[in-house]
Amino acid sequence: MANIPTQVRKSLERHGLSDEQLRTIFRTMLLQRQLDNRGFQLNRQGKVPFALGSEGHEALQAGAAMAFNRGKDILAPYYRDLGLSIGIGLTPYEIMLSIFARAADHNGGRQFPNHYSSKRAGLMSFSSILAAHIPHAVGAAYALKYRKEAGRAVLVTFGDGTTSEGEWHESMNFAAVHKLPIVFLCENNQWAISTPLSLQMGQPNIYKRAEGYGMPGEQFDGFDPLATYDACSRAMERARNGGGPTLLEGVCYRFLAHSTDDNDLTYRTREDVSERRKDDPVPRFENLLVESGIMTGEQVAAMKQDVLHETNEATDKAEAMPFPTADDLYKHVYEGAWEPWQ
Amino acid sequence: MAVATSSSQVLNNVEAVRATLYEALKNDDKVVILGEDVGSRGNVFLITKDFVKEFGTERIIDTPIAEASIVGIAVGMAMEGLRPIAEIQFADFIYPSFNQIVGEAAKTRYRSNGEYTCPMVIRTPYGGGVRGALSHSVSVEALFYHVPGLKIVVPSFPADVKGLLNAAIDDPDPVLFLEHKKTYRLIKGEVPDGHYVIPIGKADVKKEGSQLSVVSYGLYVHWALEAANQLENEGMSVEVIDLRSVRPMDRTAILQSVRKTRKLLIIHEDNKFGGIGAEISAMVAEEALFDLDAPIRRLAAPDVPAMGYAMPLEEAYMSSPAKMADAMREMVKF
Ligand SMILES: Cc1ncc(C[n+]2csc(CCOP(=O)(O)OP(=O)(O)O)c2C)c(N)n1
Ligand SMILES: [Mg+2]
Numbered sequence: 001m002a003n004i005p006t007q008v009r010k011s012l013e014r015h016g017l018s019d020e021q022l023r024t025i026f027r028t029m030l031l032q033r034q035l036d037n038r039g040f041q042l043n044r045q046g047k048v049p050f051a052l053g054s055e056g057h058e059a060l061q062a063g064a065a066m067a068f069n070r071g072k073d074i075l076a077p078y079y080r081d082l083g084l085s086i087g088i089g090l091t092p093y094e095i096m097l098s099i100f101a102r103a104a105d106h107n108g109g110r111q112f113p114n115h116y117s118s119k120r121a122g123l124m125s126f127s128s129i130l131a132a133h134i135p136h137a138v139g140a141a142y143a144l145k146y147r148k149e150a151g152r153a154v155l156v157t158f159g160d161g162t163t164s165e166g167e168w169h170e171s172m173n174f175a176a177v178h179k180l181p182i183v184f185l186c187e188n189n190q191w192a193i194s195t196p197l198s199l200q201m202g203q204p205n206i207y208k209r210a211e212g213y214g215m216p217g218e219q220f221d222g223f224d225p226l227a228t229y230d231a232c233s234r235a236m237e238r239a240r241n242g243g244g245p246t247l248l249e250g251v252c253y254r255f256l257a258h259s260t261d262d263n264d265l266t267y268r269t270r271e272d273v274s275e276r277r278k279d280d281p282v283p284r285f286e287n288l289l290v291e292s293g294i295m296t297g298e299q300v301a302a303m304k305q306d307v308l309h310e311t312n313e314a315t316d317k318a319e320a321m322p323f324p325t326a327d328d329l330y331k332h333v334y335e336g337a338w339e340p341w342q
Numbered sequence: 343m344a345v346a347t348s349s350s351q352v353l354n355n356v357e358a359v360r361a362t363l364y365e366a367l368k369n370d371d372k373v374v375i376l377g378e379d380v381g382s383r384g385n386v387f388l389i390t391k392d393f394v395k396e397f398g399t400e401r402i403i404d405t406p407i408a409e410a411s412i413v414g415i416a417v418g419m420a421m422e423g424l425r426p427i428a429e430i431q432f433a434d435f436i437y438p439s440f441n442q443i444v445g446e447a448a449k450t451r452y453r454s455n456g457e458y459t460c461p462m463v464i465r466t467p468y469g470g471g472v473r474g475a476l477s478h479s480v481s482v483e484a485l486f487y488h489v490p491g492l493k494i495v496v497p498s499f500p501a502d503v504k505g506l507l508n509a510a511i512d513d514p515d516p517v518l519f520l521e522h523k524k525t526y527r528l529i530k531g532e533v534p535d536g537h538y539v540i541p542i543g544k545a546d547v548k549k550e551g552s553q554l555s556v557v558s559y560g561l562y563v564h565w566a567l568e569a570a571n572q573l574e575n576e577g578m579s580v581e582v583i584d585l586r587s588v589r590p591m592d593r594t595a596i597l598q599s600v601r602k603t604r605k606l607l608i609i610h611e612d613n614k615f616g617g618i619g620a621e622i623s624a625m626v627a628e629e630a631l632f633d634l635d636a637p638i639r640r641l642a643a644p645d646v647p648a649m650g651y652a653m654p655l656e657e658a659y660m661s662s663p664a665k666m667a668d669a670m671r672e673m674v675k676f
Contacts, residue, residue: 106454107453117457125421129441132446135418136421137418138415139417139422141418143422146424167411170406171414177406332451332454332455333491334451334491
């Protein structure tokens with residue numbers, strides 16, 4: 001197993017982050033979990049047909065989001081990246097529009113939840129086809145380099161299972177050849193639906209593959225938002241300044257089933273999960289902030305209340321919005337009006 | 343016989359592609375070309391010869407041998423504001439990029455509700471009759487024309503090549519641009535100077551006639567014209583329509599012609615089952631069945647995986663002006 005031992009930090013290593021930034025990271029983590037759980041709840045209530053969870057990825061995503069320069073960098077995420085997406089500026093309302101598949105959703109209700117796209121946030125459109133977005137991220141990085149836009153970089157994310165795809169390899173290779181401003185961030189949660197890492201690859205340390213491509217590779221504890229921020233900000237900074245690509249591997253764990261359509265007890269036990277839950281990154285970071293005096297217990301409780309309130313508001317507001325209509329089916333096939341073949 | 347005038351030049355299809363790409367690179371620095379051996383080698387047919395000297399390696403990109411990412415990287419470039427022209431060295435090697443073309447490029451605009459778009463061109467040489475053997479001869483249009491969101495252009499006259507390639511490069515959506523490699527040096531024609539555009543999705547009547555409509559595209563348009571001219575000498579009048587684009591397809595031009603001649607023969611190099619001719623036949627049957635005086639007929643390749651390298655295998659697979667003339671005669675006389 002590609003586990004780096006998750007050591008609970010006793011002391012706070014800030015990596016230059018202010019108190020406010022630390023609280024922002026924590027709030028993003030709380031909001032991610034709340035929105036994430038809301039999707040599952042709505043599914044159980046029969047209000048939405050499908051939801052994807054990201055529990056266990058909160059630290060990794062909030063830490064990475066903090067390393068992203070809003071208005072400058074580009075994010076090419078995958079469907080697990082709820083926290084990363086809110087961390088770079090998507091609103092809970094936008095998340096709920098996606099979950100409810102309403103007309104006002106960025107994708108007009110065409111895609112599964114968690115498949116965001118937002119020019120405003122610098123978040124590239126992507127599909128459910130694993131690894132297909134990785135060459136797109138490389139193409140965007142090429143465009144940045146071609147236009148000599150120093151100070152900008154692309155962050156592309158993917159799961160551990162996705163590193164088996166050919167497009168993953170092709171993208172790493174091309175980015176290395178052209179020293180592109182891009183960071184490849186693997187969210188290694190040990191599972192690809194039901195397939196464990198050991199059946200996905202013969203050598204379990206994904207970051208080590210970087211050497212074969214000619215780029216730096218680094219592994220970090222993905223349950224630790226600060227270790228994540230540290231690795232991501234160094235790699236993004238290198239990319240922004242012409243230092244080329246980096247492969248990062250954050251080791252985390254998928255606490256929930258793959259999606260609401262998956263029963264993970266068919267391939268792992270409750271104990272497997274509860275064992276890893278002991279390291280749950282959300283309470284772990286909460287304790288660290290409280291013990292370091294960055295937040296008081298009351299402040300944490302107030303923040304949780306606030307996040308719940310924001311989630312409830314976003315839920316109600318999005319649910320009240322209209323669905324797309326049948327006419328919308330014919331829009332955006334090509335630019336302009338499309339006269340479909342009859 | 344094509345002659346150059348003060349405002350035109352005689353070019354073959356390779357020269358027409360090359361001249362058009364050159365102009366595009368000159369006029370818009372968002373245009374980049376990426377593909378295998380497009381740089382110092384100048385593409386295997388020398389279409390991009392010396393471009394790298396003038397435009398540099400940043401714009402004329404020799405890629406690793408990795409077709410999925412040649413297209414995929416172009417998709418990302420297009421989403422991020424460039425105007426990439428991706429080249430697949432031979433259409434036979436396009437399969438690794440099927441995912442990127444069908445699953446990604448064709449759906450970028452749609453899946454993001456118009457927020458992101460994918461203005462890019464994928465050029466590739468296709469087609470047989472050049473002793474290209476099993477894996478350098480295929481026609482791929484039918485594999486892709488099923489897909490809304492994608493445009494597919496198959497011009498075969500130099501002037502059409504230029505006008506349609508300009509249209510493809512200007513187009514706000516992804517265009518698959520298929521170049522029949524046997525026409526590359528074989529077919530010469532007058533090409534107007536300056537920038538002009540032929541709209542994608544418009545067919546062209548290459549020869550007017552009254553007794554039979556022949557719909558074709560690619561190399562076979564030239565052979566169909568040869569056959570139709572032969573029949574003209576025999577006193578039969580055949581109309582030849584060059585589709586030029588297979589998606590969108592010009593149903594108006596097809597129906598107009600069929601309603602006039604009352605007979606339809608579709609000719610293509612690709613095999614029959616599920617081919618372009620199947621869609622045209624179905625459309626005409628739905629729209630104009632009672633205007634027809636004869637059953638629709640399709641002349642297409644046999645239903646086998648590919649043409650072979652050995653001459654008899656290639657010849658048996660390919661049609662010919664003589665075989666086309668036979669089919670036309672039968673249809674006119676029906
Ligand atoms: C090309 C492709 N193959 C298969 C699938 C089905 N699928 C969806 S998610 C998934 C597992 C992905 O695992 P991983 O990359 O580790 O990401 P995780 O879901 O664990 O975050 C699979 C096989 C798909 N969406 N796309
Ligand atoms: Mg995984």
